[in-house]
Amino acid sequence: MSIEIHIQNVVKRYDEGKITVIPGLSIDINDGEFFTLLGPSGCGKTTLLRMIAGFNSIEGGEIRFNDRVINEIPTHKRNIGMVFQNYAIFPHLTVRQNVEYGLKFRTMSSAERRKKTDDIMHVVKIAEYQNRLPEKLSGGQQQRVALARAIVIHPSVLLMDEPLSNLDAKLRIDMRSAIRDIQKEVGITTVYVTHDQEEALAISDRIAVMKDGVIQQVGSPREIYSRPANLFVSTFIGHSNLLKGEIRIHGSEKRISTMDGYQIPLTNLVDDVQDGQRVLIAVRPEEFVVADRGLQAEITGSTFLGQYVNYAVRFKDGIAMASELSNEFVQDSGSVQTFYEVKDTLRLDLRADKINVFTEDGERSLIKDVRTYG
Numbered sequence: 001m002s003i004e005i006h007i008q009n010v011v012k013r014y015d016e017g018k019i020t021v022i023p024g025l026s027i028d029i030n031d032g033e034f035f036t037l038l039g040p041s042g043c044g045k046t047t048l049l050r051m052i053a054g055f056n057s058i059e060g061g062e063i064r065f066n067d068r069v070i071n072e073i074p075t076h077k078r079n080i081g082m083v084f085q086n087y088a089i090f091p092h093l094t095v096r097q098n099v100e101y102g103l104k105f106r107t108m109s110s111a112e113r114r115k116k117t118d119d120i121m122h123v124v125k126i127a128e129y130q131n132r133l134p135e136k137l138s139g140g141q142q143q144r145v146a147l148a149r150a151i152v153i154h155p156s157v158l159l160m161d162e163p164l165s166n167l168d169a170k171l172r173i174d175m176r177s178a179i180r181d182i183q184k185e186v187g188i189t190t191v192y193v194t195h196d197q198e199e200a201l202a203i204s205d206r207i208a209v210m211k212d213g214v215i216q217q218v219g220s221p222r223e224i225y226s227r228p229a230n231l232f233v234s235t236f237i238g239h240s241n242l243l244k245g246e247i248r249i250h251g252s253e254k255r256i257s258t259m260d261g262y263q264i265p266l267t268n269l270v271d272d273v274q275d276g277q278r279v280l281i282a283v284r285p286e287e288f289v290v291a292d293r294g295l296q297a298e299i300t301g302s303t304f305l306g307q308y309v310n311y312a313v314r315f316k317d318g319i320a321m322a323s324e325l326s327n328e329f330v331q332d333s334g335s336v337q338t339f340y341e342v343k344d345t346l347r348l349d350l351r352a353d354k355i356n357v358f359t360e361d362g363e364r365s366l367i368k369d370v371r372t373y374g
């Protein structure tokens with residue numbers, strides 16, 4: 001069954017209404033979509049997920065699954081599958097019994113129950129250890145069991161709250177692709193909570209970035225990374241180097257002037273910028289180009305990371321930043337040096353079509369066509 005989730009102006013208050021955690025939030029989640037709520041600790045991700053699940057009351061607005069308002073519908077009647085960080089699988093039951101447990105409250109023949117369990121263990125790739133107890137499984141395998149138990153009921157909606165946070169770094173990466181593949185195979189509309197931006201970029205169809213209970217931007221991973229709607233999104237997702245600058249308008253041409261006087265022509269600024277307006281320029285590390293012209297920079301440190309060298313750089317106007325240059329890139333640039341040493345000076349140009357420009361207070365992007373709500 002196809003399910004869209006519509007969240008309209010929902011409000012969450014705690015402590016008898018004294019604390020407002022979500023002041024009025026709206027999102028539409030598409031059928032079959034892998035949708036992620038991303039934000040720093042305490043921004044209200046879990047609170048919102050628990051409202052969708054029915055564990056939290058809703059103090060205003062409504063949540064609908066398709067046309068059906070679910071505000072007052074108890075959790076067990078919402079047909080939801082859930083996976084949390086602590087797996088919550090039963091230690092005294094085998095893998096098969098754990099998965100089958102998901103079907104305990106469904107009326108069906110034992111043959112049907114067995115077939116559904118077999119099918120899902122196959123999809124989630126745990127059939128080979130179906131007779132083992134959880135203590136004989138790795139963390140990743142246990143999380144697969146939890147996932148299998150959540151989806152064996154063919155839920156309308158799958159909710160996951162930081163399901164990978166107990167796993168080590170390597171396993172997290174393996175499991176996030178596994179979760180994504182399984183979700184695409186079964187096609188269940190999924191809401192996923194994480195504070196890990198790389199995980200969100202890797203796993204999601206779309207991401208809602210939240211801060212203090214307010215959505216900052218909704219968009220595809222690519223949109224959010226390359227065209228952040230404000231400074232918060234720009235610095236929360238990936239690394240952004242910040243430079244101060246000013247708008248210069250000469251006839252129909254618009255430029256950004258950095259503090260050391262370097263001028264970057266930009267063709268994609270919004271129409272309402274003013275000559276002399278102060279702005280913030282956000283540059284991803286990979287948007288620097290070693291060139292003959294550009295910002296004067298001095299290397300203040302370097303970290304070798306295999307594919308990349310991460311350089312700390314100081315610019316003439318004194319702002320220090322980290323710049324990641326790939327080894328290959330530095331070689332291909334025609335520079336005589338493959339690697340730079342501390343105290344080396346160089347010039348860094350910026351990829352004008354890639355950089356982002358924000359109002360001085362960081363509240364709004366000044367790049368045309370940036371979508372706040374995808």
Ligand SMILES: Nc1ncnc2c1ncn2[C@@H]1O[C@H](COP(=O)(O)OP(=O)(O)OP(=O)(O)O)[C@@H](O)[C@H]1O
Nearest residue numbers: 014015019021040041042043044045046047048195
């Ligand atoms: N039962 C509660 N009573 C009062 N305040 C609460 C309650 N549950 C959560 N909060 C507050 O609501 C805010 C949002 O919490 P929530 O757990 O939703 O954040 P989160 O974004 O999921 O954070 P994390 O990533 O740390 O889990 C926090 O300030 C938290 O202290």
